[in-house]
Each structure stands twice: as C-alpha cells, then as structure tokens.
Amino acid sequence: MNRIASLFEINHPIVQGGMVWCSGWRLASAVSNAGGLGLLGAGSMYPEVLREHIRQCKAATTRPFGVNVPLMYPEIETLMQIIVEEGVKIVFTSAGNPKLWTSRLQAEGIKVAHVVSSSRFAHKCEEAGVDAIVAEGFEAGGHNGREETTTMCLIPAVRRATSLPLIAAGGIATGEGIAAVLALGADGVQIGTRFALSKESSAHANFKQLCLNLNEGDTQLLLKTLSPTRLVKSPFADAVKEAEQRGAGVEELRALLGRGRAKKGIFEGNLEEGELEIGQIASLLRQEESVAEILSDLLNGYQRAVEKLRAGVFVC
Numbered sequence: 001m002n003r004i005a006s007l008f009e010i011n012h013p014i015v016q017g018g019m020v021w022c023s024g025w026r027l028a029s030a031v032s033n034a035g036g037l038g039l040l041g042a043g044s045m046y047p048e049v050l051r052e053h054i055r056q057c058k059a060a061t062t063r064p065f066g067v068n069v070p071l072m073y074p075e076i077e078t079l080m081q082i083i084v085e086e087g088v089k090i091v092f093t094s095a096g097n098p099k100l101w102t103s104r105l106q107a108e109g110i111k112v113a114h115v116v117s118s119s120r121f122a123h124k125c126e127e128a129g130v131d132a133i134v135a136e137g138f139e140a141g142g143h144n145g146r147e148e149t150t151t152m153c154l155i156p157a158v159r160r161a162t163s164l165p166l167i168a169a170g171g172i173a174t175g176e177g178i179a180a181v182l183a184l185g186a187d188g189v190q191i192g193t194r195f196a197l198s199k200e201s202s203a204h205a206n207f208k209q210l211c212l213n214l215n216e217g218d219t220q221l222l223l224k225t226l227s228p229t230r231l232v233k234s235p236f237a238d239a240v241k242e243a244e245q246r247g248a249g250v251e252e253l254r255a256l257l258g259r260g261r262a263k264k265g266i267f268e269g270n271l272e273e274g275e276l277e278i279g280q281i282a283s284l285l286r287q288e289e290s291v292a293e294i295l296s297d298l299l300n301g302y303q304r305a306v307e308k309l310r311a312g313v314f315v316c
C-alpha cells in the first residue's frame, strides 16, 4: 500500500496544494471526491471565512480533505482553533517552523504535513515529528525557497535526509511527471498549478486564460529579499524587477507590494496591477479542465509512463 494513500486514507497519493485565492471548498471537495486529497487554502481566508469553507467542504464530500496553513498567518491561534473545532483531521503547514504547531495539532488527532524547500528543513520536520513532508522545488507556483533548488535535485536529497513519507511538489502536472518523482524517491505528489487553472478553482477567468497561454520562460522568481515568489511577467512584475535591479530596500519593496496584490491578480483578474502567481509548468497547460478530467489524465499518464519504462531499451 502506498504510504501517503494509507496515511491520509485516500485512493491516489495526489494532493492538491493549498493555494491562496484558488482552493476554496469547490476545488478541495472535487479533488477529494476524485480520490485525491483536496486542501483548503487558508492563507487567503479570514478565520470565519475558513470556517464556512470547511462546512461547505464537509457538505460536498464524505472523503478526507485538509487545510493548508501558511504559518506567518496573522491570526493563527484563531485559525487553528477553528480547524480543531470543525473537526478537520489533516493540516498542511508551510512558510514557517514546523516545531511551532505540529505537536499541538497532533494532540487533537490531526495529521500534519509540512512544506520544505531544502533537506535542512526536512531534518527540522523530523525533529518536529511531522507525519509527512512536502518537498517543493523552485519551479513551483507561489512562494519559493531562497536556494532555488529544483525538484529534480531536491527530492533525492530530501529522500536521503529522511525516511518520512515524502510528497514531491513543483513542476508536476502530468502522469509522466508523477512517475519521475516516484523514481527519485517520493511517495506521492502535490500539484498546484494544474489545479489552479481547473474549472473548480476560484481564480478569475482572466488569470486562468493568461496562464493557459504562457510559454517557457514567462514566469520568474522575484521578491527574493522579502519572500521569493514566482510571478508571471507583467507590468507589476516589471515594476518589482526594476526596483530590485536598482537595489531597492526591503521597505520600498514592501510599499510597492502593498496589500491585497495577490487577490487583485488571481481573484479579481487585474493582469496589470495584480500579483500573478503560477508555476513554470503552466507552459504545458492549454485548456481549463475539470478536476475529474485532470485526475483521470494523471492516472492514465502514469500508467503510460510506467509501461514505457518497462519496455524501455535504456540499458542495452
């Protein structure tokens, strides 16, 4: 039995990453209903909004689902209290120290996975006693590791560093990609970009259309001194890049970013002024699909890849 599937009691070890402004109850419940693990993205929700999404998700699926909590969330105590009160059994933490919340959540019967971008942080996860690790390469959409380690290099390094159940993330959008990271030592995958552009994602149609037309090289990692973020090239990204190139300090960058930029871009579809977060792998995606179509394509692609490798002539 697959370790991720048995840990979370799901059919397929495919996690839909928690994503600000994309992963509300519609997306999370659709992924869970299709046999994967859907995650609500608490990072863009006020505590009571999260409560509402948890309730809607419970009404829309009887399958396990979870909540992603970026640990720099301002009202984290209230948010975690709601997660416990509402009986959520799976939490994926990110962007912070796994020691802060892991044992408190586990004491409530919650399984905890933590997102890392280096094997050094994988060690911290072991010390914190997490149930699973998500190792995310810098191809990924959203906030990234400073070291810019790619999934191809990160997964074998984290596999060597820990024996914990390991979920690979970053640049995976096909069954072939799943086969590749399993070969590198992962037990399961976390996919963001492909689900962010699905029919059930709450991202704005403008954002989805833009991302579905991207080519290789159309995203870049910016804001390295604040919090490295992969952004689509756009007028706002150009302004950030220009400021960074002339050596703007953290305060100036923070002022330029202001508040609500990601909401403006991803949720309101303002392609000029918004922060447009998406992964490199968007360049492979060309149409908006339903979650059921995505899951079926991933599983078929995985089978194809395995058969191809089995019949392969690499070793002559």
Ligand SMILES: Cc1cc2nc3c(=O)[nH]c(=O)nc-3n(C[C@H](O)[C@H](O)[C@H](O)COP(=O)(O)O)c2cc1C
Residues within 6 Å of the ligand: 016, 017, 018, 019, 020, 022, 041, 043, 044, 068, 070, 093, 094, 095, 115, 136, 139, 140, 141, 142, 143, 169, 170, 171, 172, 190, 191, 192, 193, 194, 196, 266, 277, 278, 279, 280, 281
């Ligand atoms: C629009 C967007 C928003 C994201 N927001 C979050 C977030 O709030 N918390 C988090 O841990 N990861 C976030 N991520 C990262 C995803 O959960 C996932 O790990 C990543 O997208 C996987 O790489 P991929 O984009 O190549 O599939 C976000 C990604 C995207 C594309």
